[in-house]
Amino acid sequence: MLAAKLKPLVQQIDQEGLYPEAVIRELGQLGAYDAAVTRPFGGRETGLAEQIEITRRIAGYCASTAFITWCQSTSAWYLQHAPNAAAREKFLPAVASGQLLSGTGMSNTVKHLADIERIHLTATRNGDNLIVNGSLPWVSNLGQGHIVIVAARVEDEGYAMFAVDCDQPGLTLKPCPEFSGYEGTRTFNVRFADVQVLADHVLAQPAQFKEFIRRIKPGFILGQIGIGLGVIDASLKIIRDSNLTHEHVNVFLDDQFDELKSELDAYASATGNMSALADTDQSELLPVLQARAAASELSLKATQSAALHAGAKGYLMRHAAQRLLREALFVAIVTPALKHLRKEIHALQNEKQAA
Structure with a gap:
């Protein structure tokens, strides 16, 4: 399916910002998002490692589409472990199958909890519901009929995490400035103006939030490694193919195939x-x-090596090496970015030394 249907679209996705919705939905039908979802919710229950391998295979063709796969499967991961059963039952089967497409807007929250930036969304109570205000600068895999999963500070209580319909009154999707890659991910600035969130859309209430974030964070982070692994796979293919004709000179480059x-x-x-x-x-x-930090570092190293092995051809805009360079840079920038990861690693290492 990937070779027949995704590969022919890669140039359009990268150069024209095509959002390959038909492929994304078909991937859902084929089980691309449900490996870590339990059978009662339509999943295959084969585990997160299998989900990462699926993301990796997709990234070997197109990291932009692999990132959408991560958005979708990570939304399913959140819902699978949500303490609020009503939200899990309402959304999980449709998200896991790709029938309902979902963005994850947790970047700001994750950075806020790491003391990198302030929280951008705030909420007040309206009976059992929440009223949410604020904006998130960029969230991917959004559109009409999609949902987005985000978190907000709830007045005097802590934080809540919830799903919002993109068609909800008061929620506005604004186009972002053009990115150097991943333009085919339907990424928007998301603005909330008195958006009402119903109780059955809340994955975790403030009293549940700390434990919930602890539970889902490892899967959130590990899932992104699949994107990096696929980018590295594609880079190794370029290196191997280039060496068929130019190994006699490529041998003088750093970061050779076997080492990588x-x-x-x-x-x-x-x-x-x-x-x-x-x-x-x-x-x-x-x-x-x-x-996760190692995946970023090796993606950067492998893609640069691929471009150098390809030589002048690797500097052509249509050559896969150029796309891979930009895809790898995203792996190192998307939350948690490499600098964010190193900040948290430093803090945890200091805690261990002090203990």
């Missing part, structure tokens, strides 16, 4: 092991953060 492949295999294996722990809520956060 060895690092990739080690990180992929470690990610699989950590994913099994995340499934059963036994994760240690520090190695998860370190693995």
